[in-house]
Amino acid sequence: MNSNDDRINYLDHAATTPMRNEVLEKMLPYFTEKFGNPSSLYSLAGEARYGVDAAREQVAQVINSRENEIVFTGSGSESNNTAIKGTASAREMRKGHIITTSIEHHAVIHPIEQLEKLGYDATYIGVDNTGLVDPEEFASAVRPDTFLASVMLVNNEIGTIQPVRHIADLTRQSAISCGADVLIHTDAVQAAGKISLDVDELGVDMMSLSGHKIYGPKGAGVLFVRRGVVLDPLISGGGQERQRRSGTENVASIVGLGEALILSESERLSNRSRMQRLSNRLVKGIIEKIPDAIIDDKRLSHVPEIINVSFPGVEGESILLGLDFKGIAASSGSACSSASVEPSHVLLALGQAPALAVGSVRFSLGRHTTDEDITDVLKALPLVLKQLRAFPSST
Numbered sequence: 423m424n425s426n427d428d429r430i431n432y433l434d435h436a437a438t439t440p441m442r443n444e445v446l447e448k449m450l451p452y453f454t455e456k457f458g459n460p461s462s463l464y465s466l467a468g469e470a471r472y473g474v475d476a477a478r479e480q481v482a483q484v485i486n487s488r489e490n491e492i493v494f495t496g497s498g499s500e501s502n503n504t505a506i507k508g509t510a511s512a513r514e515m516r517k518g519h520i521i522t523t524s525i526e527h528h529a530v531i532h533p534i535e536q537l538e539k540l541g542y543d544a545t546y547i548g549v550d551n552t553g554l555v556d557p558e559e560f561a562s563a564v565r566p567d568t569f570l571a572s573v574m575l576v577n578n579e580i581g582t583i584q585p586v587r588h589i590a591d592l593t594r595q596s597a598i599s600c601g602a603d604v605l606i607h608t609d610a611v612q613a614a615g616k617i618s619l620d621v622d623e624l625g626v627d628m629m630s631l632s633g634h635k636i637y638g639p640k641g642a643g644v645l646f647v648r649r650g651v652v653l654d655p656l657i658s659g660g661g662q663e664r665q666r667r668s669g670t671e672n673v674a675s676i677v678g679l680g681e682a683l684i685l686s687e688s689e690r691l692s693n694r695s696r697m698q699r700l701s702n703r704l705v706k707g708i709i710e711k712i713p714d715a716i717i718d719d720k721r722l723s724h725v726p727e728i729i730n731v732s733f734p735g736v737e738g739e740s741i742l743l744g745l746d747f748k749g750i751a752a753s754s755g756s757a758c759s760s761a762s763v764e765p766s767h768v769l770l771a772l773g774q775a776p777a778l779a780v781g782s783v784r785f786s787l788g789r790h791t792t793d794e795d796i797t798d799v800l801k802a803l804p805l806v807l808k809q810l811r812a813f814p815s816s817t
């Protein structure tokens with residue numbers, strides 16, 4: 423995709439992705455001829471039930487779990503909320519303590535803040551200036567009443583990969599020594615299709631996924647819940663999803679999510695070197711062309727797809743408008759908060775000054791990104807910045 427034609431150079435795959443045709447084709451019959459309610463008894467319903475069961479098998483295969491450990495939800499946000507509020511609620515009157523990090527997505531931070539208002543306690547572990555959590559510091563926050571630790575696998579704004587396994591191991595050791603029973607949850611919404619989601623290798627008890635970040639449908643999520651975890655449902659009613667998420671199943675979207683996950687996993691390793699090469703070109707090009715850009719050029723524990731760069735003295739929103747004018751779609755901070763000019767909590771947690779953090783832009787690459795797209799950005803970005811710096815009030 424390039425700016426010489428009328429197509430968009432889409433570099434905002436961490437916000438959402440275009441649905442794959444293969445996924446859409448799998449979904450379509452479930453809107454029409456296979457429209458039955460999976461809970462009904464006749465054969466029409468059986469087709470819908472088969473669709474949901476097959477998707478459950480696909481997800482279980484990719485994350486190396488049992489099928490009955492998969493709960494389909496309405497989004498990645500719902501999965502996170504279910505993991506956090508569901509385990510808190512299952513403690514009944516005991517309240518308790520949660521450990522998380524200061525760079526989680528708002529779909530983790532806000533439910534924890536809600537629980538704090540109800541009398542639960544939370545510790546937010548900071549990160550170093552590359553965005554990594556220190557596993558020892560994380561584990562040392564365990565208290566006898568800690569019941570949940572939630573740490574994201576890949577950050578949606580800066581692309582860092584947390585050492586989830588190491589954090590989980592140390593947290594469990596700490597839990598044993600202080601007599602706590604701690605469940606480990608990971609928000610892997612941005613990790614799918616990029617790194618392994620094997621729940622045993624990751625050492626997690628719960629894991630959240632979302633369909634629309636992997637070329638699948640929006641409004642479809644997964645929560646992996648390891649056997650034995652006690653969790654109250656967020657939505658009660660007809661008892662679907664083994665009592666964990668009531669509501670008639672969104673069959674077409676569940677089918678789409680399963681297919682999207684299988685496809686993204688099957689291409690994950692073969693995409694790696696192309697993504698790394700394109701990402702390196704973009705980072706190197708920005709450093710060469712815009713010497714005052716603030717960018718983590720080492721990117722040691724990072725997915726290549728997500729690149730965050732801050733430009734001193736310019737607002738990210740203005741840069742986005744300038745890029746949009748040139749046919750390039752990127753993002754400043756996370757998509758959900760891009761309507762506000764508040765600096766991103768993630769960049770502040772890295773130690774960036776608020777004035778610099780508001781000048782940040784996130785480029786996120788995807789399966790359709792080409793060398794030509796990168797060339798276009800490297801051409802457009804210096805021009806946009808030059809214009810904004812020459813006429814700071816023009817936006």
Ligand SMILES: Cc1ncc(COP(=O)(O)O)c(C=O)c1O
Nearest residue numbers: 497498499527529578611612632
């Ligand atoms: C890390 C992370 N967690 C959770 C979510 C929420 O997922 P959904 O949009 O499916 O609610 C997002 C979406 O941006 C995300 O990036």
